[in-house]
Structure formats: structure tokens, C-alpha cells
Amino acid sequence: MTNLPATVDPEDTGPTSMILVRVGGRTVPAKTAPRCRVCQSPHRAQIEAWILEGYTRPTILGYLADLDEGPHGHPTDKSLRHHTNKHIPLGARAQAAILDRRAEQLGEEIEKYGGRVADHLSALDIVVLKGFDALQRGEIQVDAPTLMKAIDLKHKIDSSTDGGVDANVWRDALMEYMRIALGFIPLDKRKELAAALNASPVLSALSKNAQQSHN
Numbered sequence: 001m002t003n004l005p006a007t008v009d010p011e012d013t014g015p016t017s018m019i020l021v022r023v024g025g026r027t028v029p030a031k032t033a034p035r036c037r038v039c040q041s042p043h044r045a046q047i048e049a050w051i052l053e054g055y056t057r058p059t060i061l062g063y064l065a066d067l068d069e070g071p072h073g074h075p076t077d078k079s080l081r082h083h084t085n086k087h088i089p090l091g092a093r094a095q096a097a098i099l100d101r102r103a104e105q106l107g108e109e110i111e112k113y114g115g116r117v118a119d120h121l122s123a124l125d126i127v128v129l130k131g132f133d134a135l136q137r138g139e140i141q142v143d144a145p146t147l148m149k150a151i152d153l154k155h156k157i158d159s160s161t162d163g164g165v166d167a168n169v170w171r172d173a174l175m176e177y178m179r180i181a182l183g184f185i186p187l188d189k190r191k192e193l194a195a196a197l198n199a200s201p202v203l204s205a206l207s208k209n210a211q212q213s214h215n
Contacts, residue, residue: 031087031088032087036079036087037072038079039083040071040072041069041074043067047060047075051084052092054102055117056117059115061076098122099122102117102125
């Protein structure tokens with residue numbers, strides 16, 4: 001079992017789940033489908049943990065290859081996806097969706113993380129998700145200063161879709177870039193630089209768009 005991460009307990013048996021409920025004096029998974037390969041796997045709880053820890057489906061399938069199969073055989077890529085979308089709680093499903101989307105963005109780069117989504121962008125998305133959920137449940141109270149900051153940020157985001165904020169930011173960045181660059185350009189070459197900038201169709205179009213946005 002050298003292919004398995006340290007989180008696996010090979011003694012675990014039975015289709016236990018990350019979410020359990022008491023029914024008729026028994027503890028059973030909150031939702032179980034009789035034909036789902038993940039639901040019926042003796043390693044269901046570990047599979048769900050891997051999903052929520054950001055491991056990719058190919059990585060999970062590789063780990064399962066060294067473990068005992070369930071009554072329907074090992075899960076497939078399709079069954080892992082179906083179980084994630086249908087048989088785990090909504091909050092956990094949203095987190096899994098964030099990790100899955102980030103895995104697609106990373107592509108082969110994910111191998112740097114050992115087949116696991118573990119970077120700052122996915123972490124930030126999950127923090128935002130959990131914060132939003134807590135806000136909806138009333139666990140986070142919004143005071144007046146926070147509300148005003150949120151309104152201001154919303155205004156900036158809305159403005160950016162019209163080119164307002166983004167255009168200003170890029171203009172300021174370009175001005176700072178030119179200020180620094182001029183310090184390294186000989187005086188006798190600055191006129192040539194100015195002429196080249198004026199002749200640039202790209203800069204002319206950007207300048208025209210900026211003027212129209214202010215009119």
C-alpha cells in the first residue's frame with residue numbers, strides 16, 4: 001500500500017459517510033444510493049474526504065487501486081463526479097465545485113501539488129464561500145462601517161465593468177511606467193520616443209476610448 005497517503009486507515013470498513021444520521025437506533029449515511037459505486041464502497045468516508053481535500057479524480061482512483069473493491073467494483077471518474085454532485089451535502093458540494101474548477105484551470109500544473117488542489121486562489125474562494133454561508137445563517141453581523149465599505153466596493157466593481165476603474169488604473173500604471181522609463185532614456189532619444197508613441201494605432205485607440213468614456 002505504498003501508493004496510499006497517510007490519511008487512509010486500511011482497517012476502516014463499511015460504507016460510512018462524512019455525514020451520518022440516527023435512524024431506528026442505527027447510525028447510517030445521510031444519503032446512500034444502492035447502485036452508486038462510491039456510496040457502496042467500504043472506503044466511502046475516505047473518498048469523500050479526498051474530494052473535499054482537493055485531490056483530483058485521477059489521483060483518487062489511483063489511491064483506490066490498492067484498496068479492496070466494493071460490491072459494484074471501484075468507483076470510476078464518472079461515478080466520482082456523480083457522487084460529488086448528488087450524494088454529498090450542498091455546502092460540501094459547493095466547496096468541491098470550487099476545487100474541481102481550479103483543478104481544470106491548473107491542468108498539468110496540479111502535479112506540482114501532488115495531484116491535489118492546494119493553492120492560494122482555491123483557498124481564498126473557499127474562505128469567501130464559508131464567509132458568505134455564515135453571513136446567510138446570521139452568524140456574521142454587519143456593522144455600519146463594513147456596510148459602507150461593501151457599498152463602495154460594489155460601486156467600484158460595477159464601474160469597472162464599464163471601463164471606469166480599470167481604465168483609470170491602467171492609465172496610472174502607464175504614467176508611472178513612463179516616468180520610470182524616461183529616467184533611462186537619453187535626452188536626444190526622447191523626441192523619437194514621443195513620435196513613436198503618437199504614431200501607435202493601439203495607443204491612439206485607447207486614448208480615444210478613454211476620452212469617450214469620460215464624455
